[in-house]
Amino acid sequence: MAAPIRLGVNVDHVATLRQARRSAYPDPVEAARLAERGGAQGITVHLREDRRHIQDHDVERLRASVRTKLNLEMAATAEMCAKALAVRPDDVCIVPERREELTTEGGLDVVAQRAALREIVEPLRRAGIRVSLFVDPDPRQMGAAAELRVDAVELHTGGYAEARDPYRLDAELARLRACARQADEAGLQVNAGHGLRLDNVRPVAAVREIVELNIGHSIVGRAVFVGLEAAVREMRAALDQARRQS
Numbered sequence: 152m153a154a155p156i157r158l159g160v161n162v163d164h165v166a167t168l169r170q171a172r173r174s175a176y177p178d179p180v181e182a183a184r185l186a187e188r189g190g191a192q193g194i195t196v197h198l199r200e201d202r203r204h205i206q207d208h209d210v211e212r213l214r215a216s217v218r219t220k221l222n223l224e225m226a227a228t229a230e231m232c233a234k235a236l237a238v239r240p241d242d243v244c245i246v247p248e249r250r251e252e253l254t255t256e257g258g259l260d261v262v263a264q265r266a267a268l269r270e271i272v273e274p275l276r277r278a279g280i281r282v283s284l285f286v287d288p289d290p291r292q293m294g295a296a297a298e299l300r301v302d303a304v305e306l307h308t309g310g311y312a313e314a315r316d317p318y319r320l321d322a323e324l325a326r327l328r329a330c331a332r333q334a335d336e337a338g339l340q341v342n343a344g345h346g347l348r349l350d351n352v353r354p355v356a357a358v359r360e361i362v363e364l365n366i367g368h369s370i371v372g373r374a375v376f377v378g379l380e381a382a383v384r385e386m387r388a389a390l391d392q393a394r395r396q397s
């Protein structure tokens with residue numbers, strides 16, 4: 152049997168719900184604590200340039216409270232590099248970012264952006280932060296990532312997650328397997344994530360070279376349904392208690 156796969160839980164969308172009201176709850180720091188209690192081996196957040204969900208103070212509070220490890224997803228910009236050097240997450244995952252996108256849409260083009268990425272990767276690694284690059288399962292990207300001497304790649308599983316017909320699904324899985332092997336042979340740690348759910352995660356989790364999966368949206372979405380009944384019961388009990396005491 153292969154070594155157990157590690158689970159990083161992305162709590163961005165707890166902050167999405169909070170930001171919808173600009174309220175203090177639900178708090179992603181509290182969500183991270185529960186995720187760790189549930190077995191997460193890492194907490195992931197994406198500090199976007201537009202701050203649409205996670206805020207700077209969330210990252211600082213998470214740094215102080217996360218007991219497993221903190222993985223900061225960020226764009227390859229000087230602002231984000233300075234932020235990471237100040238907060239010192241355990242890991243940084245560099246992702247491409249476009250303001251108008253709903254979520255990270257594709258992997259980094261490491262081949263085309265080699266020089267710019269080096270400017271960000273080197274100071275982070277010198278500071279002892281492990282650096283990962285979020286890339287599509289494309290052999291050219293594995294080669295370029297290895298040349299940049301990063302610690303890890305995170306394979307973008309969005310193409311697999313969105314595949315509708317079985318042929319496409321098999322082809323996407325084959326791409327993930329081949330790139331996982333290539334990256335592992337090049338000495339890179341192999342992580343993966345995006346769009347993974349309870350009903351599609353197993354074939355990816357079975358790829359032996361993959362060390363860690365980062366999963367967010369489906370876990371936060373599922374938590375609404377796993378927890379909604381209990382939340383209504385709590386409110387119902389509070390209303391009834393208030394009436395009994397009035």
Ligand code: PXP
Nearest residue numbers: 255285344345346365366367368
């Ligand atoms: N990994 C990376 C690099 C991401 O950008 C995201 C989305 O923020 C995830 C993993 C998690 O994706 P999802 O929320 O679809 O599980």
